[in-house]
Amino acid sequence: MDDRWHALKPDEGQSTPLYLQLAQKLATAINAGWWRADEALPSERTVSEELGISRVTARKAFDVLIEQGLVRRRHGSGTFITPRTEQPMSRLTGFTELLRQRGFEPSSVWLERTIAVPTHEEVIKLGLSPSAQVVRLKRQRLADGVVMAIEQSTLPASYLPDPNAIGSSLYAHLDQLGHSVVRALQHIRAVNASEEIAALSGIRAGEALLLITRLGYTADNVLIELTDTWCRNDYYDFVAELKRWV
């Protein structure tokens, strides 16, 4: 550990809060495998003393990791790495990031990338003027060369003027344009694969698929992303961690 503390030290010049910087660095360290599953992180006191910050601040960084599901606290005992198999994905990540974390090599094949006239439903949901246009994106999503999902997104053209400029990650592109999606509501249903989806994803028509409908919001609470993702159930397993409020 000893030589690693400096990698966790906050950057003075930064404007981002200390606890977020620390949370970020700790998350990176965890994903890099500094600790094994079920191993304990250094204690809150140790971290705060070693980095020269207050315990409250160190603890707040730990809080972030806990909400992300990366670690769990055990009273009187320590803060422990959550085994990867138990990590819920209640964390908003694009497909690309998600798979990288799990050790796959993600890729995409574009099926459609056009500017079009929105449907009536899209006009209402996205709050568009009737004359506005939308960008329509359709992709095969691959992991290590195998099709895992078919994804179709619709965004207002005003937020994404040039659909051909998108690289492999829609979210990274939106970040660059200053229209990051920071919050999303996902509706998850089960559907039978249509002929079209089946052909695109390499399964038989009628097989059960997870259909995830995502509504993505910017920091200003504006809905800018409507995405349907048809996920092969043999590769995709959605995990949610729930807490109870008594």
Add this chain to the structure above:
Amino acid sequence: MDDRWHALKPDEGQSTPLYLQLAQKLATAINAGWWRADEALPSERTVSEELGISRVTARKAFDVLIEQGLVRRRHGSGTFITPRTEQPMSRLTGFTELLRQRGFEPSSVWLERTIAVPTHEEVIKLGLSPSAQVVRLKRQRLADGVVMAIEQSTLPASYLPDPNAIGSSLYAHLDQLGHSVVRALQHIRAVNASEEIAALSGIRAGEALLLITRLGYTADNVLIELTDTWCRNDYYDFVAELKRWV
């Protein structure tokens, strides 16, 4: 407001933390309609001064309300009541509560309620001794008389000695026995309905269903519930709210 402060005052004798007491009382007040949608709560400073607690503690209570989705903070402006229509339901609720909230009348039909010998898989997951027994529960779940889901649960018999004593809500029964499930991991997949499940749920074999596998933990972090729920996709729609960690 003035006369209401005393209703928010923490009880001295209580052992529950101040911030939780306050969060609880505030949640009750919000649900009782003390404030209208989009109206601001008293400021953190006002609350802390009025109740004689530190601002940090008051703020921590607010944090709880935010995680519950009851209020939202706006920097420099205040803390505002979230309109009911925008409140996500990504919290752990049993089937019964869930449907009541949506205005349905839930009911169940028991298909099986026995004490049995666990399978090998159950022994491992629940950490049982080979000679231990389990309770096996199987129910049709109805809303307004229509089958919405088939549910099969397994629990260690040591935690639930008399399966016939369960009323309509497993969670309420466990609460009474002092073995509340406070945290759960849900794995969500899509599957094609088997002949058996189809017959029980009134659909055709092969139709897509959501299969939710729930691992329920007590406050002591002991796994005591394994539940498979096959949900009709035309009635069940799982919603998750995701946040992004930059």
Add this chain to the structure above:
DNA sequence: AAGTGGTCTAGACCACTTT
């Protein structure tokens, strides 16, 4: 300019687990 949330500190005591 005043009021709000957002961050941070240095220290304290309690409750719990481990040795």
Add this chain to the structure above:
DNA sequence: AAGTGGTCTAGACCACTTA
């Protein structure tokens, strides 16, 4: 007994919104 997380305080300064 020592170490850990859990709670709480009193005060400070910053960033943002509103008037």
